[in-house]
Amino acid sequence: MRGKRSWAITALLGMALIGAVIVAMGAGSVYIPPGEVARILTDPAQGGSFATIIRQIRLPRVLLAALVGSCLATAGAVFQGLFKNPMADPYVIGVSSGASLGAVVAMAFGLQLRFLGLDSVPLLAFLGAVATMLLVYNLARTGGKVPVLTLLVAGVAVGSFLSALVSLFVYFADERLHQVVFWLMGGFAGATWHYVGMALPYTVIGLAMVGLHARELNVLLLGEEQAQHLGVDVERVKKILLAAGSLLTATAVSTAGPIGFVGLIAPHMVRMIIGPDHRSLLPAVALLGAAFLVAADTIARTIISPTELPVGLITALCGGPFFIYLLKRKGLWS
Amino acid sequence: MMKRFLVLLTLLVLATGAAAQGGFPREIVDDAGRKVLIPQAPGRIVSLAPSNTEILFAIGAGDQVVGVTDYCNYPQEAQEKDKVGGFSDPNLEAIVALAPDLVLGTNFNDGVIEDLAQLGIRGLVISPGTVEEVLTAIERVGYAVGRDGEAGALAENLRERLLAVEEYIAGKERPRVLYQVWHDPLMVAGPGSFVDNAITLAGGDNIAWDAARGYPRFSSEVVVLRDPEVILSPKTHGSGAVADAPLPPGWEDLTAVKEGRVYSIDADMIARAGPRIVAAIEEVARILHGEKGEDK
Structure with a gap:
């Protein structure tokens, strides 16, 4: 499958991303023609106000949506491959619950930390995500090994526990914690250059870590024993992929809140079209995730402008039917 | 002299008492369209909303109130009443335990009023949607609890004050106003909201006039484009105030920001359908039309 066709599709997705970005830069509550955008x-x-809108509001927002989209889609592909489970998504090992708890704590106690221009909310969300990943990993470790099934179950259990803590905070919180509810819906309305600056390096690192282990991901699909025989240091590779997937998820959740669906369906869509080889799958997945989220956010902020919708609504509303259509036509890759 | 005064006082008390008790049983149609018969002036009222609590206390029916919600923080005396839990999810058992003869809810807890009716407890939904409706709600609550005189006087006073504001702003230029409920995601007071109504009455034009109703998320780009001259935000107790949050990107050049016309308003006053809405409107009118630098 790794041939002309997958390259063509990857190129197509790349153009789709560029197209989505161009449309996203022009469209909005106010339409700004491409020539004007280019001039600005x-x-x-x-x-003028168009320049302010483009430079300070729209551009960082579009870029952040692209970064977060590629993070979530790639993390989803990694976890689906690692756990050999089509239901896996970026949040499967509880990372988003950890991030949510971090964000909620920051909001509940009104923490006023500042680091590299970032508020306490994204900071604590990021820390919460990373801490959860370490906790789950260590819980699942028996002897020198980390069985993926144990990892999955530990992740689900820890995730549920942390979600319950978040609910507890929300339940007992007074009016000022209503913001938590909005944060939990996710979105890019608060995107700033600081967020882009925070997300960019981690996205690059995470994508690189995953990309360098595309072959190992393929081999892991054959089963761990088989992989070991083929000379793959299974435990080490698992650790790296887990860290990379969690890093990508943490980056996405801490800058945009938990946005659903992208990480689940983008990998499936690409697999249905170009097959399961991670070497061609991963770049295509990252591009599709980015293009999809840029497009979804553009719809979210234009469809009932000047009112904005949460982007998670759009990802599920648009992604759902299209995914079902693909599922009916092509069947799920397995 | 003293004796005559006492007799007079007794007569007066009897007279007002009689007036207050007079006219029962009374029938009232609540805001859920329910026809409710009130056999006698209620002596054990439970209020299921801060707005209703404020109305009850303002018309002198505070002594008739036996229970309020956790959010009923005004006036001070209301906080000493028994609590029946939250606003949309009050504790049914706690309400029943207080043996109320009238429960005043809003459309937020319409379901609770229904449930209570099943248990044989009389309830009314009072849900004014505009400032004008608050004034009639005051009179209707007064009618329901036998405080007609006080309620009428209060509504009259509030009406006069609204007229005074109307005169004060007449002929003045209406500044463009943004009411920023929250900063991330940006949420504003949209049309049909209480705050939108208050801003209009205080002589301002809400720049989110075409947003979704209530308190929707709003495009930051449109704020930049429409350039508000005054930004108002709710002052809440405790942390997390919008005023403390960093300015959204691109807002540095807004007229309101450059001229320092960014203000906090007591959220409980401006967003609650209670009698204090008029004081909030007066305050906003002063902010919008007072001499520059006069308020801050």
């Missing part, structure tokens, strides 16, 4: 982006002297 190339000429720093250009002023």
